[in-house]
Amino acid sequence: AAMTLYTYPDFWRSYPVLIAAQYSGLQLKVISGPPEFEPQSGCRTDHFLAKFPFGKVPAFEGENGFHICESNAIAHYVGTDALRGIGPKDSALVQQWVSYADGAIIPAVANWVYPTLGASAYNKQASEKAQADLQGALSFLNEHLQTRTFLVGERVSLADITLVCALLLLYKQVLDPSLREPFSNVTRWFCSCVHQPQFSAVLGKVKLCEKAAQYKV
Amino acid sequence: AAMTLYTYPDFWRSYPVLIAAQYSGLQLKVISGPPEFEPQSGCRTDHFLAKFPFGKVPAFEGENGFHICESNAIAHYVGTDALRGIGPKDSALVQQWVSYADGAIIPAVANWVYPTLGASAYNKQASEKAQADLQGALSFLNEHLQTRTFLVGERVSLADITLVCALLLLYKQVLDPSLREPFSNVTRWFCSCVHQPQFSAVLGKVKLCEKAAQYKV
Amino acid sequence: MSAEHLAQENIWFDKYRYDDAERRYYEQLNG
Structure with missing residues (x-):
């Protein structure tokens, strides 16, 4: 494959790139482990920084050493x-x-979710503010999707792909049936997207949260 | 003007839109005060939310009630x-x-800068981490601009406009001569951009910081 | 998705604080 994506294994920031490539049919070689990429130190090795001075993944290498960083930019390019x-x-x-x-x-x-994965420390104020903000965002989205199948126009776009991937951890980890009940249009939209073959080829079967995960002390 | 931009007066998040419109020649009517927009409560009035459910500025209204929110999206459209x-x-x-x-x-x-404007509370740890992060980012940019006049290709793009506006408060408020000395390529690029007529028509004369502003208790 | 990789991510966790501060600042500035 003339095009390579460097990423952590199973990293939600890389999903939009992989899903966009499913729609375009671009063949992407995914490197997420040794010897080419050590997830623990990969972004900080001189070898990686020489190619990708942004020092982060996902990172994309195309023909003739064309490099892009930032998930949105790579998904834009491979889409x-x-x-x-x-x-x-x-x-x-x-x-x-x-x-x-x-x-x-x-x-x-x-x-809200990272503390339930042990990825960041739990902060009561931040978590409660996040839950309130997300209720507002989901209400707004629910309104917008009342009369729409997709966010922009009549078909899937990078708007749907990016927003579905941004909401993935929420729907899998903490948005249990009672919490998602008021946002049925959003859940309908979310499920119709993740059931598209281009999404499921990357995400597999997405199981909606049954019981909200608690934060790990 | 068939196109209207709602914003707070002199709001750095609206500058990329206004500069992009200078390059395209689009006539934008700017509404930043009463009666159409009350800055103190503007984004939260029912009238505003009915048009712009995102509830924030900058917000754009085009022909036939075409609405866009988010600075990057509006600059993309008017550019x-x-x-x-x-x-x-x-x-x-x-x-x-x-x-x-x-x-x-x-x-x-x-x-780093909002506490010096009195816009947010000073937090020593956050401010010092921000200064360290920015030194890293400016070093990276300085390297990238060693051999380039602009960030992408051979002419100004939304990359330059967006990044200049993101760095504006830094260069005006806290990046005094000693702090910006190691980043001469970035300062050259920044000054060459803000001296472009399309930038100066919006930003006026940009005076680089002489003495770093201290945070307001 | 390992917690370790997520932890390395650059996320503006206290963005909500600055969003509120920025809105208040510009509203007061023009109050």
């Missing part, structure tokens, strides 16, 4: 025009939802 | 193909730097 949004209006709306996922969803999901 | 990056490689690299500004620069600038 299709349809995924990017056709025309200035739809491509701007795709960008809007990508920014919304980065700014409003991801920090709140991390504050 | 030109050249600013967005021509072709998949350059448009992906523009997206990469926009994501880098959002993820690596803006959080650190907010942690």
Whole structure:
């Protein structure tokens, strides 16, 4: 494969890239382990930093040493025009939802869910604020998806891919049936996306949370 | 003007939109005060939320009630193909730097500079970590700009516009001559951008910090 | 998805604090 993606194994930030590549049919070689990439120190080795001075994954290497970092940028590159949004209006709306996922969803999901995975320390105030903010975001999304199948236009775009991947940990870890009950349009949209073959080829079968995980002390 | 931008007066998150419009020549009507927009409560009035459920500025209204929120998305829409990056490689690299500004620069600038504006409480640990993170980011940028005039390709793009606006408060408030001395390529790039007529039409004359502002108790 | 890899991630955990501060600042600035 002339195109290589460096990532941690099973890393949610890399999913949008892998799903976008499923839609475009691009053959991506995924490197997530030794000898080419040591997950524990991989981003900080001189070899990796020489190629990817951003020092983070996911990181993409194309033909002739063309390098990109940042999940949104790589997914944009390996995707299709349809995924990017056709025309200035739809491509701007795709960008809007990508920014919304980065700014409003991801920090709140991390504050709520990472402590349940042992990935960050539990902070009561931050966790409760995150839950309140996410209730607001899900209500807003639920309204938007009342009359829509997808976020932008009539088909899947990078907006759906990015937002589904941003919400994945929430739906798998803490959004149990009672918590997701008020957001049925969002859950319908989420499930219809993850059941698309291009999503399930990457995510496998996504099991919605039955009992909210508690934070690990 | 068929196109309207709602914003707080003199809000750095709206600058990329206004600069991008300078390059495209789009006539934007800017609403930043009464009666159409009350800055004190503007984003939370029912009238505003009915149009812009994201509940934040900058917010854009085009013909036929076309609405966009999120600074990056609006700048993308009002800009030109050249600013967005021509072709998949350059448009992906523009997206990469926009994501880098959002993820690596803006959080650190907010942690360091907002307390000096009295906008947020000073937190010694967060401020010192932000300063260290920014030294790293500026070193990386300095390396990248050693052999380049602009961040992507041979001319100004949304990558330069977004990153200059993300660094603006830093250069104006706290990056005094001694602190910016190690990053001469970044300062050269920053000054060459803000001296472009399309930037100065929006930013006015940008005066680099002479003495670092201290945080307001 | 290992917790160790997630922990290495660059996430602005206290963004909510700065969002609120930024909104209040600009609202007061023009109050």
